[in-house]
Amino acid sequence: MKLLQASFRYPVVGITVVIFAAAMCVSSSIDPAEKPSTTATASSASTKDDGALFTAFVSVLRHPRCMSCHSRGDFPRQGDDGHPHAMNVRRGPEGHGVTAEKCSTCHQDHNLVGTHLPPGAPNWGLPPPTTPMIWQGLTDAQICRSIKDPKQNKNRNLDQLVEHLTEDKLVMWGWNPGEGRTPIPMPHEEFAAKVKQWQAAGASCPADTGNKI
Template identity: 45%
Template sequence: MLVAFALRPRTMPDSQTIVAAEQPVHLSHLRNVESFSTIPDPQARSVAVFQEAGRVIQHPRCMNCHPRTDRPTQTDAMRPHSPWVSRGPDDAGEPTLRCSTCHHQANFEASGVPGNPKWKLAPIEMAWQGKSLGEICRQLLDPARSHMNREQLLHHMAHDELVGWAWHPGGRRTRAPGTQAEFGALIQAWLETGARCPG
């Protein structure tokens, strides 16, 4: 007996928004600082706290803006930016094609193009893609590469509006885990426990 199946065309999501519609709870939340209090060794606690913060640091919402080359990446798959663009002399695009040409003051829902007033790449000295969490940790603590002291680093992670975009990316993009406040609290606890890095 033959069974006929009706084939219906499937609409593919826009390349900017190929993500899971909902994140599982265990992936979308961050452990709070208090949950690490049972680790008696301060150095081990510091590493554990940073590893939890690393779930944000190594999330595509952050990694896409910390590429290993002069070309940003896009989507959860971290594909090379399309159209082709380059960081330029100030990390905000080449003079002939600035980031702000397409990325405006806020997310533009009609086109799916994300936006923020500060939209640009992290300095090349802060390239994270292709690095271990331990390497990123040591990079963050090196003012020659991060261009920040520890107080500035905490403010950047906990309060910077471009970093905060990771929790409000618009469209169907996956958000970074937790909230910026929770992430900032983890960074603060990490710094207060000696800022130890994973091996």
């Protein structure tokens, strides 16, 4: 019987649900000019972007803290290796688990202190099954198009998408994932600035020849 899962005991890296956008975050107070690496990319793209501005921050979306909830399958993953979440946790009808195995069963709205304790943030959960936002296996271009598509992104317009990426507390958890978990390496301010530069330049997507994961 598979009630007992061996992996259980060391698990937690937490449902890492990094939401939806998992990854992006920007702060409107950031002046892009203060970020040399960002500035270089932005100026080269000027007003007409070829998708490079998206590519400049897509590594954040592909980070394990984000991919734990944006990978294939109707279940979250955990750890930097993306193994299936302990306890056979499922996406469920609303992205918050099933029956006695809901996200909020173990996860609070904040990280718990200590190794192997469940991480947490407000609205901990996966994207719902109607808009699962699965990025695993997609090219950069496909990810770009999917997050901009209102039919796939919970009907968000571009402003709402950028707000979600840069300010949502569940997304921002990726930079503060709690003890024992690798945070997103790109500084949040840099990420946020890049997202807003991308938006300002027209939010173009790269050609469909990018990397897949």
